[in-house]
Amino acid sequence: MNQAKRPSSNKVKIAILGMGNCASSLIQGIHFYGNAEQEDIIGLMHREIGGYKPGDIEVVAAFDVDARKVGKDVAKAIFAEPNCTKVFCPNIPALGVIVKMGQVLDGFSDHMKNYEDKNTFVLSEEAQPDKDEVVQVLHDSGAEILVNYLPVGSEKATRFYAECALEAGLGFINNIPVFIASDPKWADRFQDKNLPLIGDDIKSQLGATIVHRTLTDLFKKRGVKLENTYQLNTGGNTDFLNMLNRHRLASKKTSKTEAVQSVMAKRLDAENIHVGPSDHVPWQKDNKVCFIRMEGKLFGDVAMNLEMRLSVEDSPNSAGVAIDTIRCTKLALDRGLGGVLIPPSSYFCKHPPQQFTDDEAYNMTEAFINGTDLEGGELRRQDGDAVEEILPLKPVVKVRADSKNTNC
Numbered sequence: 001m002n003q004a005k006r007p008s009s010n011k012v013k014i015a016i017l018g019m020g021n022c023a024s025s026l027i028q029g030i031h032f033y034g035n036a037e038q039e040d041i042i043g044l045m046h047r048e049i050g051g052y053k054p055g056d057i058e059v060v061a062a063f064d065v066d067a068r069k070v071g072k073d074v075a076k077a078i079f080a081e082p083n084c085t086k087v088f089c090p091n092i093p094a095l096g097v098i099v100k101m102g103q104v105l106d107g108f109s110d111h112m113k114n115y116e117d118k119n120t121f122v123l124s125e126e127a128q129p130d131k132d133e134v135v136q137v138l139h140d141s142g143a144e145i146l147v148n149y150l151p152v153g154s155e156k157a158t159r160f161y162a163e164c165a166l167e168a169g170l171g172f173i174n175n176i177p178v179f180i181a182s183d184p185k186w187a188d189r190f191q192d193k194n195l196p197l198i199g200d201d202i203k204s205q206l207g208a209t210i211v212h213r214t215l216t217d218l219f220k221k222r223g224v225k226l227e228n229t230y231q232l233n234t235g236g237n238t239d240f241l242n243m244l245n246r247h248r249l250a251s252k253k254t255s256k257t258e259a260v261q262s263v264m265a266k267r268l269d270a271e272n273i274h275v276g277p278s279d280h281v282p283w284q285k286d287n288k289v290c291f292i293r294m295e296g297k298l299f300g301d302v303a304m305n306l307e308m309r310l311s312v313e314d315s316p317n318s319a320g321v322a323i324d325t326i327r328c329t330k331l332a333l334d335r336g337l338g339g340v341l342i343p344p345s346s347y348f349c350k351h352p353p354q355q356f357t358d359d360e361a362y363n364m365t366e367a368f369i370n371g372t373d374l375e376g377g378e379l380r381r382q383d384g385d386a387v388e389e390i391l392p393l394k395p396v397v398k399v400r401a402d403s404k405n406t407n408c
C-alpha cells in the first residue's frame with residue numbers, strides 16, 4: 001500500500017504495539033489530562049503542542065500477543081495481568097477498539113515461561129496475522145502514527161511492524177532500544193516516504209538516564225574529572241523480567257551507556273562505566289529503583305564520590321514523554337515533514353541518531369514545536385551544524401505543587 005497524504009484532523013490517531021505497563025500509563029494519562037486548560041497542570045512538559053492537548057490523542061488500533069489482552073477492549077486490556085503499574089485513572093470508558101493479535105516473532109522470550117502467570121506473558125493461541133493483515137488493520141483504523149512498546153530484544157518484531165508502518169503510511173515512534181531511527185538505512189526509508197520517525201528508546205521524564213546525564217554534565221561544567229561510574233536498576237515488572245535474558249540486552253546496554261558517555265568531558269573506558277538493568281525484584285512491581293555512583297577528582301587531584309538513589313514508578317515516568325513525542329510526530333505530519341525528527345528524538349530518547357546535551361536538545365525541541373526551525377528545515381538535518389540553530393534557553397515547564405487534575 002502506498003503512502004497517501006492523510007487529511008489533517010484535530011485528533012491524533014495512534015496505533016499501539018504492546019499493551020503493557022507503558023501503554024497503560026499512556027492511555028490513563030490521555031484520560032487523566034484530557035483537554036484540561038490549567039496553565040499549571042502537574043506532570044506535563046507541554047500542556048499543548050501545536051494546539052494539541054493530551055485528550056486529542058485517540059487510540060484507534062492496538063496489538064498484543066497475551067491471551068489476557070487480545071480480544072479485549074483497550075480500556076480493559078490495559079488493566080489486565082501481568083500489568084502492574086499504578087492505576088491513577090481507573091474509570092476509562094470502553095474505547096470501542098479491540099486489541100488485535102500481533103505477530104509474535106521474538107517479542108516473547110522463552111525464559112518468560114518459567115514464572116507465575118500473574119508476573120509473566122501468557123501467549124494467546126489466536127492465529128497470527130501476516131504483514132498484509134496488519135497493514136490493513138492500520139489502514140482501516142485511520143491511524144496516523146504507530147507507537148512501539150514491545151519488550152526489549154524484539155528486534156525482528158520491531159522491524160516487522162516498522163515495515164508495516166511504512167507500507168500503511170504511518171509515522172513511527174520507537175520507544176524501545178532496537179535501532180530504527182538511529183539506523184541510517186531505516187531512517188532513509190522513512191525519509192523516502194516522507195513519514196516522520198522518532199527514536200530510539202524513550203527517555204523518562206525524571207529517570208535514571210536524565211539524572212545520570214545531568215550529573216555527568218555537572219561534573220564536566222565544574223571541572224571535576226569523572227573516573228568511574230555505575231548505574232544499577234531494579235524493578236519488578238515484565239520489562240525487568242524480560243531483561244533477565246541477557247541475550248536480549250545488548251542494544252539496551254548500548255543505548256543506556258551511550259546516553260551517559262555522550263555527555264562526558266572525555267569518554268570513559270568501557271571498564272570504568274557500568275550502566276544497565278540489574279535485577280528483577282518481583283515485589284517492586286512497577287517501582288524502579290536506581291542506584292548511581294560517580295567517583296571523580298576535584299581541585300588538587302583530591303578524590304570525591306557521589307551516591308544517589310532514585311525511586312520512581314517506571315511507566316508513568318515515560319508516559320508524559322510519550323504524549324509529547326506523539327504530538328511532535330503529529331506536528332511533523334501536519335507540516336509535511338518526514339524522516340527522523342532530530343530535535344524531539346534527541347530530547348525524548350536515549351539513543352537518537354545524534355546526541356546533544358539535554359540543554360541543546362531541549363532548545364532545539366522548543367524551536368521545533370514553535371515552528372521557528374522551519375526555515376530551510378535546518379533542525380531536521382542529521383549533521384552537526386544543526387546545533388548552531390539552537391535558541392536561547394527559556395523556561396516553559398510550569399508546575400505548582402497544589403494544582404489538581406480532575407478528570408479521574
Ligand SMILES: NC(=O)c1ccc[n+]([C@@H]2O[C@H](COP(=O)([O-])OP(=O)(O)OC[C@H]3O[C@@H](n4cnc5c(N)ncnc54)[C@H](O)[C@@H]3O)[C@@H](O)[C@H]2O)c1
Binds near residue numbers: 203237
Ligand atoms: N520508563 C519506561 O517504562 C521505559 C523507558 C524506556 C523504554 N521502555 C521500553 O518500552 C517497552 C515497553 O515497556 P512496558 O513496561 O510497557 O513492557 P511490558 O512488558 O509491560 O509490555 C510489553 C507488551 O508487549 C506485548 N508483546 C510482546 N510481544 C509482542 C508482539 N510480538 N506483538 C505485540 N505485542 C507484543 C506483551 O504481551 C506486553 O503486553 C519496553 O521495551 C521497555 O524497555 C520503557
